[in-house]
Amino acid sequence: MKTSPQASVQSSLLIHQAIPEFQDWLSRRGLSSETVRRYHMDIRQFSNWLAMNSNGPVLIDEITTKRLEGFVDYLSKERNCLPRSVNRKINVVSVFFQCMVKKKYLLENPAEDVERMKVPDIERTFLSKDEVERIIGAIDHPVIHYFTMTMAYTGIRVNECINLTKDDVDFDANCVRVINGKGGKNRVVPMNLKLKEQLQIYLAEHRPQTDSLFFFALKKTGTVSAQYINRTLKLACEKTGIEKHVTSHFLRHSFASYLVQKDTHVAVIQRLLGHASLKTTSVYLHVRQEDMQDAVNRIDF
Template sequence: MKIQVFPLAFEGRRRIGIKPLGYDRAFPGMMKQIKGSRWTPDVHCWHIPYETEAYDQLKRLFGEGQVWPVAERPVKEQKKAENQDKEQGPLQYRDELIRLEERLRLQRYSYNTVKTYKNFFAQFLAFFPDQHPEKLEKKDIMKFLLESSKDKKWSEATQNQAVNAIKFYFEKVLGQERTYYEFRPRRSQKLPGVFSEEEVLRLFGAISNLKHKAILMLIYSAGLRIGESTQLRKQDVDINRKMVFIKAGKGKKDRYSVLSDKLISLLQRYFTVYTPEYWLFEGQDGGKYSTRSIQQIFRKAVDKAGVNPYSTVHTLRHSFATHLLERGTDLRYIQELLGHSSSETTQIYTHITQKARQKLCSPLDF
């Protein structure tokens, strides 16, 4: 989580003002960890004492690389913004982009969803630079989607995200009637890849670093999404109950999942060695661990273990569900542990269980 800091005068005293760059549900709780922190509605920001001790605690909590003076903008972020501007071109109707963002934040959409919708809607606006979006019709949306998906080689999922962003603007921002978009792409029915139980053991055996092993083992043990693992706080792990609490997972749903005895033993050693303060897994600079770092850990372990090179971190989650199903766990419990809204999503694991397929035989053998 990136934050901006700036000097602030409050009640005749110098303070350090703090604002997050983007929404993060954990921000208020983290600020409360800092001694002397206050939220003031009048200035619409959190602030802390203008002292070295408080500022050092702030950097430890969020990570030194995540704390930016208000006038500072990292070169990497600046280049990224410039590239996006080049791709999107001049936007005559930027106010509509702001309206979209405000509505998304009002409805408490996640930071990643806000960023994704803004990106696609900005491309949509740039595609029709001389037309107000309120005047655009279905045929215009169709033209944008067809040309963009062809030129940029969008996948089915990417095209659906673009449709969702545009649909949100017309229905939620402009208040138009809900519309069925018949030009949504048909999603391919791909079966998720899974590891065998032996491959999972080989994967974990290839990791020597205690923190790295704890991260990947937790993802498999509890069936977590990679983003959920980075959002875990130290307090979310309940060793006595052998449970982990996932707060506001996908779809803003809270849930509990299970911890294995083997993982609990590993986590206890991890707590002793690394002593995390707020986040369960902290980066080198003190902020929460990044998804990119987890992906790199996983890739190195896959290469060293010699398991499926096309697997991803999400393969551990698929393997968690498949292995539970193979050992007789009821599908309804697996649905709850994974946080699926619909049982149809969980049903896909019935198609990939190796042990179930091995019991089947062709009618030719009857």
């Protein structure tokens, strides 16, 4: 088992002194402000846990693999975090130490040898075509109605949809441009012709008079929030009698699942969703019981 070496090129830092340097390093790597914010929350949680368990400030070169394993136990046993959440936090801590190594405060990353928790394979729930149509139809607020329609027809993330500007929705090129999406990446998503027609109606008849540059804008705030979207989706489900716990991510997930049912090549779905690897996209490849029945019915020895 490795421990952080006591020798370092520069004088060691207290972890709370290192956090601002870590944030600056993340920002200069081109990560979005939201990603930097989430990384900061996770590393701050780790720092607070260390201080609580050490009765005082901790130098970064005093943090060993064993102490990190104690943090894993704390998250999983005391905070009851799910394995996926624990792994995400440990990955953030590992990136933090990677930064400290690059800045010559440490020679090694003590998080490298921390075992990640096994994540059970849980097939995700998705909405059927009928359920998507019923939910969108039940949303009376015009801005949110067209917002959810855009998510359902493009599969973009809720924050990507929130950040769309009027220039990003290109009716001439029939596409939606996602700028600085997850991981700071850009991508172009083709626009369904039905969606194009509906969004033109939205601009002409329903978008409030506002100076906001955002494509989806409320008159009062000039934007929309993910919380408001999720609250509206919950009310739409209650109105239509859909008992699933639907959030905005369900629209993205259902977009992918519907394309799978239409026999769309997984590489195309990967590009549309903006996934870095096919492994991430594979969680959407549902195998339904009726599909398996149909498959075995084709056997004719």
